[in-house]
Amino acid sequence: MTKTKSMSIAVSIVEDDPQVRSSLAKLIDSSPGYRCVSRHGSAEDALLEIPKVKPEVVLMDINLPGLNGVECVRRLKPQLPGAQMIMLTVYQNTEHIFNALAAGATGYMLKQTPPAELLLAIKEVHGGGSPMSSHIARKIVQSFQHTATASAEAESLSPREAEVLELLAKGFLYKEIAEQMKVSYATVHTHIRHIYEKLHVRSRTEAVAKHLGQNRPRHEFAPAA
Amino acid sequence: MTKTKSMSIAVSIVEDDPQVRSSLAKLIDSSPGYRCVSRHGSAEDALLEIPKVKPEVVLMDINLPGLNGVECVRRLKPQLPGAQMIMLTVYQNTEHIFNALAAGATGYMLKQTPPAELLLAIKEVHGGGSPMSSHIARKIVQSFQHTATASAEAESLSPREAEVLELLAKGFLYKEIAEQMKVSYATVHTHIRHIYEKLHVRSRTEAVAKHLGQNRPRHEFAPAA
DNA sequence: GATGGCATCACCAGTTCTGGGGATAGCGGG
């Protein structure tokens, strides 16, 4: 919340639906402190024009025909490192959220967000914040949790059980695992029941998720400089 | 999901400074829709009393004498998984933020936050959001920006399919997924068959392995230094 | 030498998945 009084925030819009696009533009232009400096109906157009226009904030739809919004952000960001990108979308799933943020977006709002909140989000992102709908924020926060759990449990697996789990994770059927380990189906079955008990899970998929959750290359957020 | 009383939100306060503590309590008790159900001057006291009180939201100072607020959250959370913890602090450094979130906090507000916003944060966290001061949010978002890219195949999944896949990865049964998505078992079944086709897999586990194997940032912390 | 963990095997009942076959409806492009 800085210089939004004397100088308005320059906003670009990337949105394929002409109606939504123009109503967004109208909203922005009619609000003091904001101005819409360009509009684009496709990622391709945005990539060509936005670097010239140099907006301070970009509202980016995710679901664009052709190149999608996430890719568009990824390519735009290096050219305009100072511009803040807000994703505007209907998708709430974590995959999309993480991808968008990883690509360089700093805000993530749902399309259903009321106009006043959207304007606030633009102001916030411009002022160094990261606006996002409340449920989106919760999902992001959740990605920080559940990280400390599994270690001790996996250690308690016997060597044979660990082997089975490994194969389980690759999607093999019980009988395929039996063949590869040269034991009977029944033995595999028993091992698996023991694995489930030890890991406190009730299905193959939960076990695998725990397993993969550990040996995953971890994302370091080096406080770095 | 949640709390029984739509009457008022039950809040506990953990804060060592008696002045701050009582002014927070006063703020909460004097605001309709909120009530302060307990106050604690130390983590040790909070650990003993809060499990009995069962608040819906806990405001937790980070800088406590003896056991700090992050540790307090870490130990409290298993006993009160439904309670939402908001860290309240002057520290803006990333280490503190990430540690607090990893410990189980769902909100992170600066102490200088104006009263009205703090009350809003309590409501938000209670409603499934993750309130945080705007600069905090930005730092969290930045932690995603070094992470890698998206997967080609996963892109071809429709939004709905992607949602199903996420729930699949968490080990939910078809019928549980159906409930959560508010569609029928048959629909989930169909989505899953399409997912398998698109990802070229033949079972839930293979799909999940692909899903977990590709993108998906994880934030893990070495037991801190 | 008893106890407990590990690995191996078996049978059985019930549940859940997987993979076919449909169907309807909306939305968009050609």
Place this chain on the structure above:
DNA sequence: CCCGCTATCCCCAGAACTGGTGATGCCATC
């Protein structure tokens, strides 16, 4: 206007998994 994609729903049958109950032998440790 038809075709393709998405999303929603339904039925069926066979395969696969889950969770009990066993059992045997080996090898440690106490």
